[in-house]
Amino acid sequence: MTNFLEQLGISSHNHGASTGQHWLGASGATITSYSPVDGSPIASVFTVDEDAYQSVISKANEAFFEWRNWPAPKRGEIVRQIGNELRLYKEPLGKLVSWEMGKSLQEGLGEVQEMIDICDFAVGLSRQLYGLTMHSERPNHRMYEQWHPLGIVGIISAFNFPVAVWSWNAAIAWVCGNVCVWKPSEKTPICAIACQNIISKVLKFNQVPEGVSNLIIGGRNLGETLAADSNMALVSATGSTRMGKSIAATVGARLGKSLLELGGNNAIIISKDADLDMAVIGCVFGAVGTAGQRCTSTRRLIIHESVYADFSKKLVHAYQQLRIGNPLDESNHVGPLIDKDAVENYINATKLCKEEGGNFLIEPGILEGDQYLGGCYVQPCIAEVSPSYEIVKNETFAPILYLMKYQQIEEAIAIQNNVPQGLSSAIMTLNLREAELFLSSSGSDCGIANVNIGTSGAEIGGAFGGEKETGGGRESGSDAWKAYMRRQTTTINYAKTIPLAQGIKFDL
Numbered sequence: 212m213t214n215f216l217e218q219l220g221i222s223s224h225n226h227g228a229s230t231g232q233h234w235l236g237a238s239g240a241t242i243t244s245y246s247p248v249d250g251s252p253i254a255s256v257f258t259v260d261e262d263a264y265q266s267v268i269s270k271a272n273e274a275f276f277e278w279r280n281w282p283a284p285k286r287g288e289i290v291r292q293i294g295n296e297l298r299l300y301k302e303p304l305g306k307l308v309s310w311e312m313g314k315s316l317q318e319g320l321g322e323v324q325e326m327i328d329i330c331d332f333a334v335g336l337s338r339q340l341y342g343l344t345m346h347s348e349r350p351n352h353r354m355y356e357q358w359h360p361l362g363i364v365g366i367i368s369a370f371n372f373p374v375a376v377w378s379w380n381a382a383i384a385w386v387c388g389n390v391c392v393w394k395p396s397e398k399t400p401i402c403a404i405a406c407q408n409i410i411s412k413v414l415k416f417n418q419v420p421e422g423v424s425n426l427i428i429g430g431r432n433l434g435e436t437l438a439a440d441s442n443m444a445l446v447s448a449t450g451s452t453r454m455g456k457s458i459a460a461t462v463g464a465r466l467g468k469s470l471l472e473l474g475g476n477n478a479i480i481i482s483k484d485a486d487l488d489m490a491v492i493g494c495v496f497g498a499v500g501t502a503g504q505r506c507t508s509t510r511r512l513i514i515h516e517s518v519y520a521d522f523s524k525k526l527v528h529a530y531q532q533l534r535i536g537n538p539l540d541e542s543n544h545v546g547p548l549i550d551k552d553a554v555e556n557y558i559n560a561t562k563l564c565k566e567e568g569g570n571f572l573i574e575p576g577i578l579e580g581d582q583y584l585g586g587c588y589v590q591p592c593i594a595e596v597s598p599s600y601e602i603v604k605n606e607t608f609a610p611i612l613y614l615m616k617y618q619q620i621e622e623a624i625a626i627q628n629n630v631p632q633g634l635s636s637a638i639m640t641l642n643l644r645e646a647e648l649f650l651s652s653s654g655s656d657c658g659i660a661n662v663n664i665g666t667s668g669a670e671i672g673g674a675f676g677g678e679k680e681t682g683g684g685r686e687s688g689s690d691a692w693k694a695y696m697r698r699q700t701t702t703i704n705y706a707k708t709i710p711l712a713q714g715i716k717f718d719l
Contacts, residue, residue, distance in 0.1 A: 214303075215302070215303035215304075215306045215307055215310075216253070216254070216303075216307065216401075218300070218303040219300065219303050219304060219307060219405035219408060219409070220404075220405070220408040221253075221254055221307075221401055221404060221405060221408075222254065223254055223255065224241070224254070224255050224256075224257075225254055225255070225256045225257070225401070225404050226256070226257050227239070227256045227257045227258050227259050227263075227400065227404075227426075227427065227428030227429065228257075228259045228263045228264075228266070228267055228425075228426065228427050228428070229267075229404075229407045229411075229424075229425060229426040230266075230267060230270045230271070230274075230421050230422045230424075230425050231407070231410070231411060231414045231419065231421055231422060231423055231424040231425060232411055232414050232415050232419075232421045233421065235263050235266060235267070237257045238257055238258070238259055238260040238262065238263040239257055239258035239259055239260040239263070239429065240257075240258050241255045241256065241257050241258065242255065242256055242258055242397055242400065242428075242430075243255040243256075244256070244311060244398070244399065244400055244401045245550075245585075246310050246311060246313075246585070247312070247313040247546070247547040247548065247549055247550060247585055247587040248309075248310060248313060248537055248538060248539070248546065248547060248584075248585060249537075249584040249585045250584055250585030250586065250587075251585075253310065253311055253401050254401050256400050256401070256404065256428055257428075258397075258428055258429040258430070258433070259427045259428060259429045259433060263427070264427060264433070264436065267392060267422075267425050267427055268363070268392070268440065268442050270421055270422035270425070271363050271390045271391075271392055271422045271423075271425050271442075272362075272363065272422075272442060273420070273422055274390050274420035274421060274422030274423050275360075275362055275363060275389070275390045275422075277420045278388060278389075278390055278419070278420050278423050279359075279360045279388040279389075281388070283337045283338070283340055283386060283387075283388065284337050284338050286337055286385055286386045286388065287333065287334045287335075287336070287337025287338065287386050288334075288337075288417075289385065289413060289414070289417055289419055290330050290333045290334055290337070290382050290385055290386055291330065291331075291334045292413045292416075292417070293330055293382070293409075293410050293413050294326075294327050294330025294331055294334070296409050296410065296412060296413050297323060297326050297327050297330065297409060298327055300323075300405075300409050301320060301323045301324065301327070302320070303405075304319075304323050304374065304402075304405055304406070304409070305319040305320035305321075305322070305323045306319060306539065307319075307401065307402055307405055308322050308323065308373055308374060308402055309538045309539055309546070310538075310539065311373065311399050311401050311402055312370060312371065312373050312398075312399055312402070312549065313502065313538055313546040313547040313548065313549055313587065314371075314500075314501045314502070314504075314538055314546055315500075315501075315538045315541075315543065315544065315545070315546055316538055316539050316540075316541055317541065318500065318501060318538075319538070322372060322373075322374055322375045323374065323375075325375040325378070325379075325671060326374060326375055326378040326382075328671045329375075329378050329379050329382045329383070329671045329687065330378070330382050332382070332383075332671050332672065332687075332688060333382035333383050333385070333386045334386070336383065336386055336692055337386040340358055340386075340387065340692070340696070342355055342356040342357040342358055343355060343356045344356075347702065348712060348713075349704075349706075349710045349711075349712060350706060350710065351704065351705050351706030352702055352703065352704050352705070352706070352710075353702070353703045353705070354700065354701070354702045354703075355700075355701055356698055356699065356700050356701070357698075357699050357701060358387075358693070358696040358697065358698055358699070359388070359696060359697050359699055360387050360388030360389045360695070360696060360697075361387075361389055361444035361445050361468070361695060361696060361697055362389060362390075362442075362444035362445075363389065363390055363391070363392055363442055363443055363444055363445075364380065364381075364384040364389045364390070364391050364392070364443070364444065364445045364446075364447060364695060365391075365392050365394065365437045365438070365440070365443040365445065365446040365447070366380045366381060366384075366391055366392065366393045366394065366447050366448075367394050367434050367437065367438075367446065367447070367448040367449065367450065367458070368393065368394075368395050368396060368403075368449050369396050369449045369450045370396035370398040370399045370549050371501060371504045371505060371506070371549070371608070372449075372505075373395060373396065373399035373402035373403065374402050374403070374406055376449050376472070376686070377393055377395065377403070377406070378406075379671070379675070379686045379687045380447045380470075380686060380695075381393065381424065383686075383687075383691065383692050383695055384445075384695045385423065385424075386692075387692055387695040387696050388696075389444070389445075389695055390422060390423045390424070390425070391423070391424055391425060392425040392426075392427060392437065392443070393424075393425065393426050393427070394427050394428070394429065394433055394434055394437055395426070395428065396450075397428065397429065397430045397431075398549055398550065400428045403426055403428065404426070404428075407424070407426045410424060411424075434448075434454075434458070435457070435461065438457075438458045438461040438462050438469075439461050439462075439465070441465055441467070443462075443467060444467070444468065445467070445468045445469070445470060445694070445695065446458060446462050446467065446468070446469045446470070447469070447470040447471075447472075447684070447686070447694075448469065448470070448471055448472070449471075449472040449473075449506075450472075450473065451473065451474055452473045452474040452606075452631075452632070452680045452681075452682075454473070455471045455473040455474075455680075455682050458471065459471060459682075468694075469684075470682075470684040470685075470686065470694050471681075471682030471683065471684045472506065472675070472676055472677075472681070472682055472684050472686060473506075473632075473677075473680060473681050473682040474506060474606040474632050474634070474680060474681060475505075475506040475507055475508070475510075475606060475632050475634030475635055475666075475677060475681060476510050476511065476604065476605070476606045476630045476631070476632040476634075477497070477507055477508065477509055477510055477511070477632075477634060477635040477636060477637075477657075477666035477667075478509070478510070478511035478512070478513055478626070478627040478630075478636055478637075478666070479493065479494055479497065479509055479511075479512055479513070479636075479637045479638070479639060479665060479666060480513045480514075480617075480620075480623045480624070480627060480637070480638040480639065480640075480649070481494075481512060481513065481514040481515060481518065481522055481639050482515055482620070482638060482639060482640035482641075482642060482645055483515040483517045483518050484640050484641045484642040484645065485518070485639035485640050485641065486639070486641060486663075487518060487521065487522050487525060488525070489639070489663070490522070490639035491522070491525045491526060491529050493509075493637070493639065493663075493664055493665030494509055494512060494526065494612075494639075494665060495526070495529045495530070495533075496665060496667060497509030497637075497665035497666050497667040498510070498591065498610060498612040499530075499533060499544065499545050499591045499610045500667055500668075501546075502545055502546055502547065502548050502589070502591075502609070502610050503591070503607075503608065503609045503610035503611065504548065504549065504553070504608045504609070505667055505668075506634055506635075506681075507634060507635040507659070507666050507667045507668065507669065508608075508610075508666070508667055509612065509637075509665055509666045509667060510606065510607075510611070510612065510613060511598075511603060511612075511613045511615065511627070511630075512526075512612065512613070512614050512615070513598075513615055513616075513617050513623045513626050513627055514614060514615070514616055514617070515616070515617060515618075515623075516616045516617065516618055519614075519616050523572060523593075523595075523614060526572075526593060526612075526614075527572050527573060527593065530573050530591060530593060531573075533545055533591060535578060535583075535588055535590075535591075536582045536583070536588070537582070545591060545610065546588075547583075547585060547587035547588045547589075548587045548588075548589060548608075548609060549587070550587060551586055551587060553587070553608060553609065554577060554586065554587055554589060556607055556608065556609060557575070557589050557607065557609035557610075557611065558575070558577070560602060560605070560607040560609065560611055561575040561592065561594075561611060563601075563602045564594050564596065564600070564602045564611070564613075567596070567597075567600045567601065567602060568596075568597070568600070569594040569595065569596045569600065569602075569613075570594065570595040570596075571592055571593065571594045571595075572593040572594070572595060572614070573590070573591065573592045573593040574590065574592060575589065575590055575592040575611070576589065576590045576592075577589055577590075578590060589609065589610065590610075591610035591611075591612070592610065592611055592612070593612045593614060594611065594612070594613055594614065595614050595615070596613045596614065596615055597615065598615045598626045598629065600613075603615075603630075604629075604630045604631065606632060620645050620648060620649075621648075624648070624649060624653070624654055624655065627655060628655065628656045631679055631680040632677065632679060632680050632681050633656050633657045633658060633677045633678035633679035633680070633681050634657055634658060634659060634666075634676075634677030634678075634681040635657055635658070635659040635661070635666035635667070635669075635677065636649075636655040636657040636659065636660050636661070636666060637660070637661040637662070637663075637664060637665055637666050638655075638661075638662055638663075639663055640662070640663070641663075646662045649662065650662070656678060656679070657677055657678060657681075658675075658676045658677035658678050658681065658685070659675070659677065669687070670688070671687045671688050672687075672688040672689070673687070673688050673689055674686070674687060674688055674689035674690070674691045675687045675688075675691075676691075
């Protein structure tokens with residue numbers, strides 16, 4: 212396993228603070244990253260203490276005053292080169308993502324591809340930061356809106372996408388003229404160090420101001436420090452709803468800006484008019500991909516009563532074909548959970564489901580044996596439930612799939628919407644009326660609504676995010692770039708007098 216680590220510049224002991232071109236010296240305590248694949252240590256890293264944190268923030272502030280004056284297309288050129296560098300390191304970085312996080316190698320490589328794709332998107336965006344012009348009610352006046360960079364963007368990312376979500380924020384923030392301070396999950400710090408090593412070559416070669424891309428590694432306290440820091444013009448945070456509420460309160464108390472991507476409790480409606488064989492594929496991948504540790508993972512299936520027996524039988528058969536084991540083995544479908552805390556949450560959720568009356572079609576359990584070293588492998592399970600169960604309304608980051616029945620499409624939509632979260636949703640149907648109802652204002656209340664594809668995954672061309680306890684933020688494509696800039700309305704008077712708005716007279 213050392214080959215790809217060496218390619219990415221990872222040593223046994225690594226510094227946890229970087230200003231892009233340079234690593235700061237050892238400062239705080241060390242943490243060791245262990246692979247959930249077999250429980251082995253990957254590498255250790257020094258966390259950031261107060262002095263190192265202040266050094267990074269000082270350098271970031273200094274860099275912003277220069278970086279914001281680089282023309283946007285020139286900033287885009289830097290991001291283009293970063294995308295090309297990621298292409299060169301796609302395989303070793305994808306393997307590291309798989310090894311440190313536990314997702315399948317195909318998913319690890321796919322995550323790096325998302326980074327490459329968002330760089331491509333941001334390059335085009337660097338020439339499309341458009342404002343608006345409008346007619347003034349005053350003669351010989353011109354009005355327009357323009358957009359300016361915010362300053363320092365703090366990025367707090369989660370373990371389940373240890374590199375992609377950072378890049379969604381950073382690539383767009385950079386072309387908008389901002390500088391970034393990235394605080395990755397303490398569960399996957401080595402992936403972040405690898406990314407910083409990769410892009411530092413581009414930054415140095417192009418003489419990008421030191422402090423445009425910063426990395427700080429630490430635990431929850433460091434995230435709280437970042438949120439409370441008035442130097443952060445925007446805090447973009449991905450994680451649990453509990454974490455998001457804390458950050459929103461802290462940032463809101465200083466009237467700062469936050470962009471939150473939080474929990475999901477995603478459902479797929481299986482219509483009586485669905486292509487059941489096609490639907491099974493989307494449901495299984497959505498439920499077990501990344502071992503159920505995506506915010507877009509499928510957690511609930513709402514199935515029409517007339518096809519319930521047939522579809523549940525197909526689903527159980529598909530689950531029986533799943534291969535669970537080392538995610539670097541491409542023949543396996545499912546890898547481990549991130550750590551033993553996640554395993555405990557999985558076990559507790561299945562116990563609560565049984566206590567409420569859930570009937571398991573595929574029983575839960577911890578997998579043991581030589582191929583399941585590390586103690587983090589669990590059995591993806593399926594439970595028949597009532598939509599009224601409390602456990603069904605909670606998000607458990609694990610491969611637990613809840614099945615429930617419905618009679619009318621309106622009932623199915625109501626069941627789907629009756630949870631606190633509102634990220635991703637889908638309907639499997641060949642019925643045009645049902646599909647259009649699902650997508651209407653009377654349909655799904657989620658930020659993402661799909662027809663005949665699952666809930667899991669997203670393309671970078673569309674804005675990603677959700678409603679309700681999912682936080683309301685939007686990242687990646689579409690016009691999500693506006694979250695990383697400040698809007699300014701400008702009026703130019705080229706007349707010889709100053710006529711006032713609304714016809715007000717103010718003669719001296």
